[in-house]
Amino acid sequence: MRHPSQPVVHRVLITGASGFTGAYLREELADAGYEVIGTTAGASQANERTLDITSLPDCRRLIGELKPEFIVHLAAISFVAHDDLLEMYNVNVIGTTNLLRACIDVGHEPRKILIASSANVYGNTEGVVDEDTPAAPVNHYAASKLAMEHLVRTWFDRLPIVVTRPFNYTGRGQSERFLVPKIVSHVVQRRSFIELGNLDVARDFSDVRTVVRAYRALLEAPVSGETFNVCSGNPRSLLDILDLVRHSSGHDLQVRVNPAFVRHDEVKMLAGSSDRLRRIVPDVNDIDFCDTIDWMLART
Numbered sequence: 001m002r003h004p005s006q007p008v009v010h011r012v013l014i015t016g017a018s019g020f021t022g023a024y025l026r027e028e029l030a031d032a033g034y035e036v037i038g039t040t041a042g043a044s045q046a047n048e049r050t051l052d053i054t055s056l057p058d059c060r061r062l063i064g065e066l067k068p069e070f071i072v073h074l075a076a077i078s079f080v081a082h083d084d085l086l087e088m089y090n091v092n093v094i095g096t097t098n099l100l101r102a103c104i105d106v107g108h109e110p111r112k113i114l115i116a117s118s119a120n121v122y123g124n125t126e127g128v129v130d131e132d133t134p135a136a137p138v139n140h141y142a143a144s145k146l147a148m149e150h151l152v153r154t155w156f157d158r159l160p161i162v163v164t165r166p167f168n169y170t171g172r173g174q175s176e177r178f179l180v181p182k183i184v185s186h187v188v189q190r191r192s193f194i195e196l197g198n199l200d201v202a203r204d205f206s207d208v209r210t211v212v213r214a215y216r217a218l219l220e221a222p223v224s225g226e227t228f229n230v231c232s233g234n235p236r237s238l239l240d241i242l243d244l245v246r247h248s249s250g251h252d253l254q255v256r257v258n259p260a261f262v263r264h265d266e267v268k269m270l271a272g273s274s275d276r277l278r279r280i281v282p283d284v285n286d287i288d289f290c291d292t293i294d295w296m297l298a299r300t
Helices: 020-031 056-066 085-105 140-153 179-188 208-220 238-249 275-280 289-297
Strands: 011-015 035-040 048-050 070-073 112-116 161-166 193-196 202-204 226-230 235-237 254-257 269-272
Touching: 011 020, 011 056, 020 035, 020 208, 056 085, 070 085, 070 208, 085 112, 085 140, 112 208, 140 161, 161 208, 179 193, 179 238, 179 289, 202 238, 208 226, 208 275, 226 275, 235 238, 235 269, 238 289
Parallel strands: 011 035, 011 070, 035 048, 070 112, 112 161, 161 226, 193 254, 202 269
Antiparallel strands: 202 235
16 A cells, blocks of 8 residues: 555556657656656567557557556657558557557546647648648648547547647657758768758757657646647748758758659648647747757767
8 A cells, every 4th residue: 555655656658669759758757757668569678568559459458457547659650751651551540549449448548648640730731830720731641640630539538638749859869861860960970961852841840858848748737639739839941950050060061952852742831839738738848949959969
């Protein structure tokens, strides 16, 4: 029996915990006193469980065993240019519904389930978009996330769910397949040039540490059945980011456009409104993107 003076420890299950976001969220929640259990395709450390998200029996087994008070569902194929489309839809859509079905099937209702979608569902929408902006996906990754969202909403009356639409975010440890880590890596290595694709793009960038703080705050907030943009509201062009990295590092970097990297379905400009999120979790403050770049450049 727990002694009255002992703190209550809440168990949170994070799917995809070994990924970029999962590593930071694990640290954020553990520092706040949560018992964090992560799932991966192959568990390799303490407080990890193996889970095949595409297997409903496997999801039932794990939820029934752990009965977590909170679930954060991050497991997804998030690389837009992933070449196995069937796998993308199977993981991003079927995998998510398996997790929700498993909760119902084993008779366990968590206090909160946070499901990460993506701002890519908005497509090539001009201006600043809020959560009521019609979705218009322009690639399979975005389409898979939108299909997932539609199915998740059918569970809103049965489970306490919040859906997040994170815009672009970055930080130490992110794969160099993504734009900012690729630029930073080239500068750290003092390369003379970098090959990129579309240059006429602008994105709403946040720091990964801000994103996981927002996720924790949403877990703890008295809200469910809603969708939230997670963003800074401040779009930056690719050329602006290059100039920022050049200035912070003191290293010049020539840009060459590689036609092989140019995507014709590229979202040109994507910026979000964070008004709804700020109303619910007003104490989550953005980390300035200049500080993010300095932090990434100083990793070595």
